[in-house]
Amino acid sequence: RLGYPAVLKTRRFGYDGKGQAVLRDSEDLERAWQQLGDSQLILETFVPFEAECSLIGVRGRNGATAFWPLTRNVHADGILALSLPGVFDAGLQRKAEAIMSELMDHLDYVGVLTIEFFLHDGELLFNEFAPRVHNSGHWTIDGAECSQFENHLRAIAGLPLGATGMVSPSLMFNWIGVMPALDQALQIPGLHWHDYGKESRPGRKIGHATLTAASIDVLREQAGHLASLAGGDFSRLLKTLFSEAG
Secondary structure (H helix, E strand, C coil): CCCCCEEEEECCCCCCCCCEEEECCHHHHHHHHHHHCCCCEEEEECCCCCEEEEEEEEECCCCCEEECCCEEEEEECCEEEEEEECCCCHHHHHHHHHHHHHHHHHHCCCEEEEEEEEEECCEEEEEEEECCCCHHHCCHHHHECCCHHHHHHHHHCCCCCCCCCECCCEEEEEEECCCCCHHHHCCCCCEEEEECCCCCCCCCEEEEEEEECCCHHHHHHHHHHHHHHHCCCHHHHHHHHHHHHC
């Protein structure tokens, strides 16, 4: 009934592209079954989305809510690589906030929550939600008035929520497996470095960097320098990110 293409996923413990396989035709069935067949599975229609994005919000114990700007995300092999907040129009932001408000109220939720969306034909399609602070919101540490981490603590402690507006255009690079040379990266203006102190291995998030700038044009230029320094697919992914953002 669903047809091809489709996505076969494990029902539990899937993350960062793990536990899923894209089925483009019948020849992919055996490979996917060998990879995932030991688990209970769910099959979903493939969404030909124009962009992936996430909304991070917070709800206090008194029901008060606040939301950070909708963030455009680009992934590499199913793992978040780049996050660029504040590039969607106000109408889309309001739609995302309405969806999250309904979910938070239904769950009587307290703390930070994230919803990941697909943007398809100008509409937001709900993909999944994470009841926690989220990788795509790490830019808030350096680029927002109050970070997702601080507001999570404020919410669960019953304290007033902090303002969630951007203080400057921001862009987060996610370091997966390897990080560029620190001494070279710190020469780039507006760079904020975060090393998680984790052992490096393929596919593991070991840190991130957030770039902040006075304008989106300056941000794009700085990001190009950091992408060249980081190597890998970052230059290509950056072009995709900014071409989608317009």
